[in-house]
Amino acid sequence: MRTIRYHHIAQEVKSRILSGAYATGRLLPSESELSAEFSVSRVTVRKALEILRDEGLADSRQGFGWFVAGDTVRQPLARLATIEEQMRDSGATPERRVLEFAFEKAPKDVATALATTQVLRVKRVNLADGEPFAIVTVWCAAERGQHLSMADVERSPFYELLDVPLAGATQTIGADAATADEAALLKIPVGSPVLKCQRTTTSVDGVTVLVSRHVFPAHRTEFVVDLPFVDQSIAPSGLRLVE
Amino acid sequence: MRTIRYHHIAQEVKSRILSGAYATGRLLPSESELSAEFSVSRVTVRKALEILRDEGLADSRQGFGWFVAGDTVRQPLARLATIEEQMRDSGATPERRVLEFAFEKAPKDVATALATTQVLRVKRVNLADGEPFAIVTVWCAAERGQHLSMADVERSPFYELLDVPLAGATQTIGADAATADEAALLKIPVGSPVLKCQRTTTSVDGVTVLVSRHVFPAHRTEFVVDLPFVDQSIAPSGLRLVE
DNA sequence: AGGTATACAACTCTAATACAAGTGAGAACC
DNA sequence: GGTTCTCACTTGTATTAGAGTTGTATACCT
Structure with a gap:
């Protein structure tokens, strides 16, 4: 290997x-x-x-x-709080509700990323204390998802369900105006700003095993990124111009 | 053939x-x-x-x-591509225009971050090929900025002008609707989605030396974050619920 | 000249093993 | 009590071996 x-x-x-x-x-x-x-x-x-x-x-x-190490030199970095931690700390109860669960043909960009056309797509909404804060859509290759049930997906994070050692991920973060569908699910006005991000997760073999898209209401969420080093520019690292 | x-x-x-x-x-x-x-x-x-x-x-x-290519062996948590790289690749010419340059009393949150009340505030707009893509406001302690001129700031990135070895930064990324002022500067409609991020940069001594806020038009920009390892949640790393 | 096929050298990563050297804790001793 | 010794455990270092990889050269085909 x-x-x-x-x-x-x-x-x-x-x-x-x-x-x-x-x-x-x-x-x-x-x-x-x-x-x-x-x-x-x-x-x-x-x-x-x-x-x-x-x-x-x-x-x-x-x-x-x-x-x-770190008694003397305090590490000013890392330690990103995950949603789950924050919820535990604040005592909020997380909840997942699966909206769609389908084996189907992948959209073109997902198909190229996963190198398959037949995929499992799961769409769900995440809630904190009953209030929706995220719409998550996950794609994975159909063969990987064959033994998954809707109940599995509702109960556990997707990562735990896949029997593959995961290595890392890249994600893009952007903003957009909420569509009617998104607005209804997140209980926000149509056109209000949302954070949209797409993530591709790869296994240790370097194979892309997951593609996911996330929509967050801007008034409730923000990202925190710790940069151990600074780059030469005052422009925030990782920003990319899109067409 | x-x-x-x-x-x-x-x-x-x-x-x-x-x-x-x-x-x-x-x-x-x-x-x-x-x-x-x-x-x-x-x-x-x-x-x-x-x-x-x-x-x-x-x-x-x-x-x-x-x-x-691009990152060798020991790359840390988040390896990010910079705007400048992308501009070089695509052949666009970057440009900075300083809008405001003032020594003044700091807003409360900036004052606590920098541990000073008297600060230099520089507000400018960044352009790529003549099109504005970012509004940047930078604060630093007044004493650090005393020898800086407007021309300095317009010519060089802020990092190079400070005679302090910088260690790292944390930044938050959020979304919002454009205000009238922002919309005018970025040439976008009022209320259209923008990415807003705030960054605090620290020196190797652990002292916060810079606070900056950035506003980007959502239709032209997005962030890319590489995560070398995955966390336990499908939720994107670093996302935070705000009140 | 582009492409294939083959062989070999040099390098990297990992495993397995062995041994040297340092640490810590308790036993034994004075 | 205080000191020394011993022993189990740890990191530091070196060697061997094998599988897998790139680097390079040669010969041959179309």
């Missing part, structure tokens, strides 16, 4: 650190334990950890172990 | 890169895999890939593989 494993492991450990699963100052599991957990050799685990050391996230002492 | 096959292959691979089928930074399929897919020899695939290397789109390392 053609995946470079220590990248994935570095990302996994990193996300655990950032999510607070490994608190600052505490020890990480030993190299042996991690190599057992991920079923890779100790050498590979080391490479992953050394990446984190280069990034200043972790450090080690011989004979002692690896620990989360 | 004699067709040169590696040109077509180069174009095909290129379109996959640009469409995001091969994510930035990730590995391309190996020369062997590609030669099997296109039913051509490895030599031909190589010629195609070498064209892409000449164009700066891809690169390779012996024993490692081909990958999408």
Whole structure:
């Protein structure tokens, strides 16, 4: 197989650190334990950890172990709050309602991204405390979705249902005016501003496994992006002119 | 008629890169895999890939593989393409026009972020090929801006003018309807959707040195964010509910 | 000249193993 | 109590091997 494993492991450990699963100052599991957990050799685990050391996230002492760096130099970065965390914190109850669930022919751009024409499309609306805050449409290859039921999709996040190790994603964020359909679902006036974003998620093999589109009411939502480095421009990173 | 096959292959691979089928930074399929897919020899695939290397789109390392050029190994959380890159590629000429340049008392939120009340505020509009695509307002502490002139600000990006090593930034991205003022500057109808983002930039000392707000017309702009790892939620990373 | 086929060298990643060197905690001893 | 010793465990480093990859050269076909 053609995946470079220590990248994935570095990302996994990193996300655990950032999510607070490994608190600052505490020890990480030993190299042996991690190599057992991920079923890779100790050498590979080391490479992953050394990446984190280069990034200043972790450090080690011989004979002692690896620990989360950052007692002295506070990391000003990362730690993006996910919707779920925020809801937990504020005590709001999340809820998903599936609107459409269909195996069908993919739109052209989705078809090229997924490299299939036959896809499963799931459209649903997400609510926080009964108030809608997102319309989400997800496409995946039909064969991947064959064993999924509507109840599955309503209960669990899509990521957990796919039996594929996921690597990363790219997403575009734009704004638009709400269509009549969107306005009705989100309970906002037609034409009021919404955030629209499209995300493609890839597996560790580099295959695009998910395409999703999201619509958010602008008055309730905003994105937060942490940039570890600054670019040369005052223009916000990642902005792109579209035709 | 004699067709040169590696040109077509180069174009095909290129379109996959640009469409995001091969994510930035990730590995391309190996020369062997590609030669099997296109039913051509490895030599031909190589010629195609070498064209892409000449164009700066891809690169390779012996024993490692081909990958999408642009970010090398240890790229952090969010790798973002800048406006300037895109403009260079598309041949558009960027232009800045300063609208306001004043030393004054800071608004409350800016004052708390910068830990000063006396600030320099610069408001300007950015144009691409004569068309406005952004309204940018930048605040920095008055003492830092004392030696800056309007001409400086019009000529160079703000980052270069400050004699401080910058570490990173966090930015929020939201949407809103254009006000009359914004609409006039961006030449769009009042009330049409705009992307609004606010960024705070910190120095390596952890001090916030810049606060900036940006307004973009939604029909011309969108953000692209690469997420090296996925979070547990299908909801886009960094989205935040606001009150 | 473009394309195929083949072979080989050099490099990368990963696994498996071994050993050196440091740490920490408790046992043993004075 | 205080000190030393021992032992299990950890990281640091090196070596071997194999599979997979790019780099390069040669010969041949259309």
